[in-house]
Structures are given as structure tokens and as C-alpha cells.
Amino acid sequence: MKKHFSIGVSIFASVLLFALPARPLRAQTDCLSCHGTPGMTDASGKSVSVDGDKFHASIHGSLKCTDCHANVKGYPHPANAAQVDCSTCHADEASGLAGSVHAKASAGAPGAPGVGATGSPEHPCLSCHGDPHQIVPRTDPASPVYPLNIPKTCGACHGNPALAKQHGLTNVYGLYMDSIHGFAVSREGLLVAANCTSCHGSHGILSHTNPQSPTYRTNIPNTCGKCHVGINEQYQAGIHGKAVAAGNQNAPVCTDCHTAHTILEPTSAEFRMQSTPVCGNCHRDKFSTYRDTFHSQLGLLGGYVQTARCWDCHQAHEILPARDPRSPIAPANLITTCGKCHIGANASFVQYQPHANPRNRRLSPALYFxxxxxxxxxxxxxxFFLIHTVLWLVRSHLARSNGGKHA
Amino acid sequence: MPEPTETVPTPSVPEPLPEMVPAPEPSRQRWFLRFTLAQRYLHAVLFTTFLVLAATGMVMRFSGSVWAIRLARQVGGFGAILFFHKFCALLLTLAFLIHVRDVLARGVFHREKGIFWGSTSMVANWKDVKDLFAHFRWFLGLGPKPQFERYAYWEKFDYWAVFWGMVVIGFSGYAMWFAPFFARFLPGWALNAALIIHSEEGLLAILFIFAIHFVNTHLRPDSFPMDYVIFTGRESEEEFKQRRPLEYQRMIAEGRSATRITDAPPKWLINFSRVVGFTAILIGLTLLVLALSAYFVG
Incomplete structure (x- = not known):
């Protein structure tokens, strides 16, 4: 009934309008008199229907249709409306997007943000921002770029194994969702937990190989440090932070130990098990001598995690050499450091060498001998006994085969 | 003291019995006691705890190997491994102390002869050196087989290897277990040394027991598949005469055979010995293979 009525109105309006010369449109009312019709499509079958109520409630609700659909001056309007150019107002975002990895990826890849093609809606902005007539502020839980919705929004592409393969990317969505950040977002609804954009930015996302990128190796400490301020201060004061600041590309940054996406609770058994070999990537001799000790031998078995790992003695972030009096492995601090686990540790006890190398005659002569x-x-x-036993066995067999019952 | 009732035919020097003569009927076979019940219990505690100590110790020593990690997971992780290791260490320490007390009681307080010196003692003497060389000559077909006393030289070696091993492994083990306490008397690097000594000596014990002791005592053709005497405590007269002729002759000469004679081992005891013995040998050989593969393959 209502539909018939709408169609009737449309026909009436058309007849009325065709009878008159083209004239300016009044705000949205005129447009919605046609486009407010649910299910309205253009000649190619694409929807050109707009829900007026939702549009009014959206962040752009106070704008006129023609503010965005700029080539529509009046009615009748051209059959094909020009693509909306969001950069008219959102110039910074548009220029960021234009220089981003998504713009580059979109060159030969349908579906990436920044290109109008299949998979994505008809507009570069819409892969992330959703229905153009229903865009709400990113503080609104209905927004696809609301902090708790961002992983899912990015995951629409970055959780797609085929797409990841095509672009040579890691399929990161699942990794992130299983990480401590992902849990904070998905299980606890923690708005301040790091989501994709916290580290990668939003419009001007750059490759981690680009020195301007927040995920470029030497920028990572400060990127994580946006939230983890205290840890970053400790890290910067430590030997690794100083090395990175001095331009050493090999010194470890946050992601070397914690990984980029699969970040685990640092006290968890899994993390304690997986991270010691990471230090061993560079500190090979120290790792090898650690492997010879009780600490390591026990640690490998059945995930026994209490035994000392590198950072239990050396600190995780503010790593200082033993000659620094603030270091936990400075001679004066050893009783405290070892005493964390070994109740009753004394001056003699801490002479134990956790990295002794009994194979090295020069460094550990007593242990070597x-x-x-x-x-x-x-x-x-x-x-001696192997020879003894073998000879005995042979002789016994000979004696028995020679007829003697006992040999 | 004369022993007129002695009727055993003197085993005039080993003249192999002709094949045709049937072995004496079991009922007429005489049996002699070699190990007392207490000694058999001691051996049982020793080998049971040793098997567990060896298994759990190897898991720790070769903690990087796949089988070690799997085994640890099976029994409940490292915590369980170390618990069993320490538990058996305490049991074995207790058995060791009881044995030492027993030896001292017999040798020092009761002034029993032949504990610290003599033909029945575990202490090595000149005859053991001569026996060793004579045995080698016999291996090479250069001389007659030596005649052994109550404990042959390789048995004495087994005994002292275990004795020394328990002192060394036990001391270094307790030093690590109660490290802060031991550090009051020992320098810190001694704790490093403790692990080296403990694990090397432990490996030696494992390889020696499972490769040498098993073969010498149980698997060699004379005893194959197993010498039940340590389980039943008894051996037949024939075995006795054949294995330790000197002790046998001395017993006859001193007329003390009546004090050693005993009943035949009951059937259940032999069956029980079989089950326990083969289980121990099977576990031991498995551990031997694992130890060798972990040591050489990595």
C-alpha cells in the first residue's frame, strides 16, 4: 500500500518536474522525495536509495546532498553522478591516504582502501568508514572505526588469507586477536588497548621499511612508548635503547622480544619459554653457556617456567652492564638478585657463575679440569670394562661351543 | 674343629662332567644361601631407586631432547621429575646409611672377621689383581680360568663403584638441592662444579650399570638370561662350586656347609624374580639406548 503510494508520488513528481525547466533543489527534501524510496536503483541496478532518518542522524546530517554530490545542480540531474570527493573537506586524510601503502596496493589490487572497485564499496573511504550516508563519529560504538571495531574492520581484508598471500603480508588478524592487546579489546572492551591504528596510524599508513613509519624499526620504541611510557623510559636508559638511539639497527626493539602482533602476557609460561632463545640470537655464547646450567635444563622440561631466564637477572628493559652500580648483576646487587629465588643466598653463593664455560680452559680453569x-x-x-666384557663374552661362547658346559 | 658329618663329595678340581650324566634331580640338589634377606632388600631398594633416579636424571641432563620433554610432560612436567628424583635420592641415602651402619656394626662392634680384610671381604686385595690378569689370560686362551673367592674382582669393582658413586653423586646433589646452605662452607664455583660432577658421574653410573653390570652379572652365557641369586638369595651347589670354587672348598674344609645350607627357592620367588628382573633390565636397556642416542646424536 505504502509502496504504491510512493510510486504514485514519484510519478506525480516526475510529471510535475518534467513540465518545468530545471530548477535548484531545496536542501535534501527534494532529493529524498525520490531517493528516500527504499530499494530505488539506477539503470545498472545499483542502489541509489538513502535512508533519510539515518542520514540526518549521521555526522554529515546537517550537510546538503549537493555539498558532496557536487555535480548535481538541479533536477533533472545527469544520469551518472560524479564520485564524491571527500578531500574537499578532509584534505589531510585524503593526502595521507594518497601516500599510503593502501594507495600503492590499490594500483593493481581491487578491494584495497583507496580504490573504487569490486569488494570495496564504490569509494576509497568506504572500506573503512562504511555506508556513506550513515557515517557516525569514531566515538560512536556503531562506527566501524570505533576503537573496539577497528580490528574487525581491518580484519575484513587482513584476516583474509588469500589477500594476505597476494600482497605478501602476514595474515595478522588472528595473531592480533590472540594477543594481549586483542584480548583487551575483544574480551574486556578496553578502549585504550592498542588496536591497529594505534601503531600503524590510520590514513597515512606507511610500510615498516619507510623511515617515516611509526613501525619502522627504530621508531618502534616510541610508538609503543605512546602508551607504555614507563617501560619506554627504562628501555631508553638501558643498553639496547641507547644502541638504537645511536643508530644501531641490530639492537633489539620491543617487537624483537614481544613480537609485533602475537604479543603475550610477559609472565605467561608461553612467553617465558619462547623469549630466552631470542636473546640467544645475538648473545650466542651467553645463551650456550646458559643452556649448560641447571636453570636452562629445568626450564625446558614441561614448560617449567620458574627457573631464571635472561631478564630475571639482567632486567627486561633497563639492561645495564655489570660495571654499572645500578645493574642487578653488579657485584653489590647480586645477593638481592639471586635472593629473589634463592632464599638465603649469601656472598659465597652468588659467586656461582651462571654462564660458566667448563670447555674454556682460560675462563674457567677449575671447571675445565x-x-x-x-x-x-x-x-x-x-x-676398560667394554673390552673386558667383550673378551669375556667371546671366550664364554668359545668355551661352551667346545663342549665345556661352563665357562 | 672337625666336621665328621660332612658327606659332600669333595669337588676335586674342575673336571667337566661328561655330557651323558644327567644333572642331579632338583629334589636332591642342595642349595646354599649367598645373600641374606636384608642384603636382597638393600639391592631391591638400590636398583628401584636407581632406575627412577637414572630416568629422571637423564630427562634433566638431556632436557633438550624430544623424548625428555615428552616424558616430562607425561609425568607432570619438571616439578614432578624433580620430585621423584629427590624422593628416590632420599630413599637411597637412607639405604646407604643403613648399609654403612650395618657394616660398621658387624665389623667394628661385633668384631666379625672378614668384613674389612680377608677372603670374604669386599676390600680389594692382591689376589684380585692376580685374578684380573689371570682372567685376561684366560680370555685370550693363554691360561686356565682363575678360581674365585666369595667376591670376584669385578663384583668388588661394582660394589665400590656404587659406593663411591653414591658419595660423589649424593654429595654434589645435596649441594645443589640446598645450595644456599652449602654455600656457607663452599665457594660459589663449587656449585658449578657440583652440576658437572653430578651429571658426569650419573652418566657413568647409568652406562656402567646398564651396559657392564647387566652383561657381567646377568646376560653373559653362564648366567643368561639372569642370575637369580640376588633375588632369591640362594644358589645351587653346582653353581656355587663352579662359580666360586675357592669359597666352596674353604666352606667344606672349615666344615661350615651346614650353616649355609638352605631350602630350594620357592617357585613363586623365582617367578617374581623373573618379572622384577626382566622389568629392571628392560627399563635399563631402554635408558641405555636413550642415553647413548642423546649423548652422541645430541
């Missing part, structure tokens, strides 16, 4: 002695003992006893 003890190990040598034990190895010689082992080898000589076993060799």
Missing part, C-alpha cells in the same frame, strides 16, 4: 677429569674417568672405566 674437573670436567676433563670426569670425562677421562668415564671414558677409561667404560673402555
Amino acid at each position: 674437573i670436567r676433563l677429569f670426569m670425562n677421562l674417568l668415564l671414558a677409561s672405566v667404560l673402555t
Whole structure:
């Protein structure tokens, strides 16, 4: 009934308007008199219907249709409206997008933000911002760029294995959602938890190989430090932070230990298990001698996590050399440091060498000779008795086969 | 003191029995006691705790290998591994102390002869050196087989290897267990040394017991598949005469056979010994293979 009525109005309006010369349109009322019709499509079958109420409630609700659809001057209007240019108002965002990885990706890739093509709606901005006539502020939980919705919005593409493969990217959405940040967003609804844009930015997203990018290696500490201010201060004061500041590209940044997307709770068993070898990537000799100790041997078994890992003694962020009196491994602090686990640790106890190398005669002569002695003992006893046993076995067999019952 | 009732035919020097003569009937076979019940219990505690200590110790020593991590997970992770290791260490320490007390009681307080010196003692003597060389000559077909006493030289070696091993492994183990306490008397690097000594000596014990002791005592053709004497405590007269002729002859000469004679081992005890013994040997050989593969393959 209502539909018939709408169609009737449309026909009436058309007849009325065709009878008159083209004339300026009044705000939205005139447009909505046609485009407010649900299900209205153009010649190609694309929807040209607008929900007036929702549009009025949107952030652009006070604008006139012609503010954006600039080539529509009056009625009748051209069959094909020009693409809306958001940069008229949002110049910074548009220029950011134009220089971003998405603009580059879109060159040969349908569906990336910044290009009108299949998969994405008809406009570069809409992959992320959704229905153009229903855009709400990013503080509104209905917005696809509301902090808690961003992972899902980006994940629409970055959780798609085929797309990730096509662009040579890691399929990061799942990794992020299982991380401590992802949990904070999805389970706790924590608005301040890092989402995609916290680290990557939003419009002007740059590759991590671009020195301007917040995810460029040497920028990472400050990017994470936007939220983790205290940790960043400790890190910058430590030996790794200073090395990075001095331009050392090999010194570890946050993501080397914590990873970029799969960030785990640092006290979790999994994290404690996975991170020690990371230090070993550079500190090979220290890692190898650590592997010889009880601390490591126990640590490997069944995820036994209490045993000392690198950062339990060296600190995780403010790592200082032993000669620095503030270092936890400075001689004066060892009793406190070891005493964290070993109740009753005394001056003699802390002479224990957690990185002793019994294979090195120069560095650990006592241990070298003890190990040598034990190895010689082992080898000589076993060799002697191996010969003894083999000869005995052979002789016994010979004696038995020669008819003697006992040998 | 004369022993007129002795009727055992003197085992005039080993003249192999002709094949045709049937073995004496089991009922007429005489049996002699070699190990007391207490000694058998001691051995049982020793090998049971040793198997667990070896298994759990190897898991820690080769903690990087796949089988070690799997085994640790199976039993409840590292916490369980260390618990079993320490628990068995305490049991074995207790058994060790009981044994030492027993030896001292017999040798020092009761002035029993032959504990610290003599043909029945565990202490090595000149004859052991001669036996060792004679045994090697016999291996090479250069001489007759030596005649052994109550404890042959390789048995004495087994005993002292275990004795020394328990002192060394036990001391270094307790030093690590109660590290802050031991650090009051020991320098810090001794704790580093403790792990090296503990793990190397432990590996030696594992390789020695599972590769050498098993073969010498149980798997060699004379005893194959197993020498039940440590489980039943008894051995037949024939075995006795054949294995330790000197002790046998001395017993006869001193007329003390009546004090050693005992009943035949009951069937259940032999079956029980079989099950326990084969289980221990199976576990031991498995651990031997794992230890060797972990040591050489990495």
C-alpha cells in the first residue's frame, strides 16, 4: 500500500518536474522525495536509495546532498553522478591516504582502501568508514572505526588469507586477536588497548621499511612508548635503547622480544619459554653457556617456567652492564638478585657463575679440569670394562661351543 | 674343629662332567644361601631407586631432547621429575646409611672377621689383581680360568663403584638441592662444579650399570638370561662350586656347609624374580639406548 503510494508520488513528481525547466533543489527534501524510496536503483541496478532518518542522524546530517554530490545542480540531474570527493573537506586524510601503502596496493589490487572497485564499496573511504550516508563519529560504538571495531574492520581484508598471500603480508588478524592487546579489546572492551591504528596510524599508513613509519624499526620504541611510557623510559636508559638511539639497527626493539602482533602476557609460561632463545640470537655464547646450567635444563622440561631466564637477572628493559652500580648483576646487587629465588643466598653463593664455560680452559680453569677429569674417568672405566666384557663374552661362547658346559 | 658329618663329595678340581650324566634331580640338589634377606632388600631398594633416579636424571641432563620433554610432560612436567628424583635420592641415602651402619656394626662392634680384610671381604686385595690378569689370560686362551673367592674382582669393582658413586653423586646433589646452605662452607664455583660432577658421574653410573653390570652379572652365557641369586638369595651347589670354587672348598674344609645350607627357592620367588628382573633390565636397556642416542646424536 505504502509502496504504491510512493510510486504514485514519484510519478506525480516526475510529471510535475518534467513540465518545468530545471530548477535548484531545496536542501535534501527534494532529493529524498525520490531517493528516500527504499530499494530505488539506477539503470545498472545499483542502489541509489538513502535512508533519510539515518542520514540526518549521521555526522554529515546537517550537510546538503549537493555539498558532496557536487555535480548535481538541479533536477533533472545527469544520469551518472560524479564520485564524491571527500578531500574537499578532509584534505589531510585524503593526502595521507594518497601516500599510503593502501594507495600503492590499490594500483593493481581491487578491494584495497583507496580504490573504487569490486569488494570495496564504490569509494576509497568506504572500506573503512562504511555506508556513506550513515557515517557516525569514531566515538560512536556503531562506527566501524570505533576503537573496539577497528580490528574487525581491518580484519575484513587482513584476516583474509588469500589477500594476505597476494600482497605478501602476514595474515595478522588472528595473531592480533590472540594477543594481549586483542584480548583487551575483544574480551574486556578496553578502549585504550592498542588496536591497529594505534601503531600503524590510520590514513597515512606507511610500510615498516619507510623511515617515516611509526613501525619502522627504530621508531618502534616510541610508538609503543605512546602508551607504555614507563617501560619506554627504562628501555631508553638501558643498553639496547641507547644502541638504537645511536643508530644501531641490530639492537633489539620491543617487537624483537614481544613480537609485533602475537604479543603475550610477559609472565605467561608461553612467553617465558619462547623469549630466552631470542636473546640467544645475538648473545650466542651467553645463551650456550646458559643452556649448560641447571636453570636452562629445568626450564625446558614441561614448560617449567620458574627457573631464571635472561631478564630475571639482567632486567627486561633497563639492561645495564655489570660495571654499572645500578645493574642487578653488579657485584653489590647480586645477593638481592639471586635472593629473589634463592632464599638465603649469601656472598659465597652468588659467586656461582651462571654462564660458566667448563670447555674454556682460560675462563674457567677449575671447571675445565674437573670436567676433563670426569670425562677421562668415564671414558677409561667404560673402555676398560667394554673390552673386558667383550673378551669375556667371546671366550664364554668359545668355551661352551667346545663342549665345556661352563665357562 | 672337625666336621665328621660332612658327606659332600669333595669337588676335586674342575673336571667337566661328561655330557651323558644327567644333572642331579632338583629334589636332591642342595642349595646354599649367598645373600641374606636384608642384603636382597638393600639391592631391591638400590636398583628401584636407581632406575627412577637414572630416568629422571637423564630427562634433566638431556632436557633438550624430544623424548625428555615428552616424558616430562607425561609425568607432570619438571616439578614432578624433580620430585621423584629427590624422593628416590632420599630413599637411597637412607639405604646407604643403613648399609654403612650395618657394616660398621658387624665389623667394628661385633668384631666379625672378614668384613674389612680377608677372603670374604669386599676390600680389594692382591689376589684380585692376580685374578684380573689371570682372567685376561684366560680370555685370550693363554691360561686356565682363575678360581674365585666369595667376591670376584669385578663384583668388588661394582660394589665400590656404587659406593663411591653414591658419595660423589649424593654429595654434589645435596649441594645443589640446598645450595644456599652449602654455600656457607663452599665457594660459589663449587656449585658449578657440583652440576658437572653430578651429571658426569650419573652418566657413568647409568652406562656402567646398564651396559657392564647387566652383561657381567646377568646376560653373559653362564648366567643368561639372569642370575637369580640376588633375588632369591640362594644358589645351587653346582653353581656355587663352579662359580666360586675357592669359597666352596674353604666352606667344606672349615666344615661350615651346614650353616649355609638352605631350602630350594620357592617357585613363586623365582617367578617374581623373573618379572622384577626382566622389568629392571628392560627399563635399563631402554635408558641405555636413550642415553647413548642423546649423548652422541645430541
